[in-house]
Amino acid sequence: MKRQRYYFWSLIFASLLVYLWITLTVITSSYSHQEVVNNKKELMQENRRLSIEYANLTSPAKVEEYAKEHFGLDQPAEKQFRYIKR
Numbered sequence: 001m002k003r004q005r006y007y008f009w010s011l012i013f014a015s016l017l018v019y020l021w022i023t024l025t026v027i028t029s030s031y032s033h034q035e036v037v038n039n040k041k042e043l044m045q046e047n048r049r050l051s052i053e054y055a056n057l058t059s060p061a062k063v064e065e066y067a068k069e070h071f072g073l074d075q076p077a078e079k080q081f082r083y084i085k086r
Helices: 002-057 060-071
Strands: none
Touching: 002 060
């Protein structure tokens, strides 16, 4: 009889441990999932910002402005053109 009670309580204790292990695994997985979702949102916002910045920096007007400001370049005058006949 005592042996049966021992097995019974051992089974209850083991079941409780398995339940706690599963619960903790689900909770940690949930936190990890939420962290990944937040990271994805941040990366998507950064991607949008960088796309806009890329579009601004590669626009012909910005390139021309940068060339004038940093290199002193300007549109060529008519006399600077050389026409080649074939």
